[in-house]
Amino acid sequence: MLGIDHIDSWAVFFEPENLKKLSQCGVSMMDSADEVFPAVLNYMGMDPRSENPEDFKKAEAKLLAIRPYITYFHSSKYVSDLANGNICVAFGYSGDVFQAANRAKDAKNGVNIAYSIPKEGSNLWFDLLAIPADASNPKEAHAFINNLLDPQVIAKVSASVGYANPNPSAKQYMDPELINNPEVYPPQDVLDKLYISTTPPQAIMRLMTRSWSKVKSNQ
Structure with a gap:
């Protein structure tokens, strides 16, 4: 569908031309602003712990660009949907994806699930x-x-x-x-690219919450 054999970049999720192709078979994103925004900021070359409102405006614009291709926002539903083949890509936790893969394997339903840590880095928790x-x-x-x-x-x-x-x-x-x-x-070279999220100031939390509501409502 994407013309590649191995997914290793956030570009699959955060670039509209890629996610548009995947939207044909279902795309899930976690309903969690404090997980998604740091990932977008990091992908765009900014500090995932940024406290700069301008950075969040850029991240919001990036998310709004891919919003039409996101099937739904949920922080757990994607586990069963991946296992059953109802969606083909999910922004989610590693353990959840591995559990989905095990469910599909046990069900012998022909659904093959793979997990990837993006080469740009991701959240270490x-x-x-x-x-x-x-x-x-x-x-x-x-x-x-x-x-x-x-x-x-x-x-x-x-x-x-x-x-x-x-x-x-x-x-x-x-x-x-x-x-x-x-x-x-x-391995260590992958760990070196991961970041640890922190709790942002209240003003940034409010900004992030407003932006997230805007993204979810596609406005």
Whole structure:
């Protein structure tokens, strides 16, 4: 459809001429301004943590240009739609895409799903656990965290959700295919291109929210 064998760039998603072709079979984008805007800013050569309103205007214009070709905005529906072949491209989380691929494989429905980290870079994120200072059950909370720190337990979690874990001792209990997948455990040269999002000032948050509403409503 695009005339290429391997997708490795945000250009597939953020350039209208490319997304227009893919819109024929369905395009999903996460309904998350704080995920999408940094990706667009980064793709356009700007700081993904920018606090410059002018940068967000440029990012908004880029998103409005591709808006006609986006089938829907949702932050979880794309998992089942990918697995069932109802859409052909999604802006989403790595683990979600891997889960969709596993569902399609288990269903033997002929749907082949691939995940790619764009060469321009993307968001590097972490799931964290914290116990509130006034927690009513701190003992149980510590027990839960300790359970997740068990190498065999976290290995099963990674196998189930398709996400990497930071416990080196867990690797002996994991499928080598998962450990050696560069999309799950990226090599250093890929990690060097990733960025970590931060919480922007309130003024930028409001600007981003307004822009996102404008993009979604296609106005």
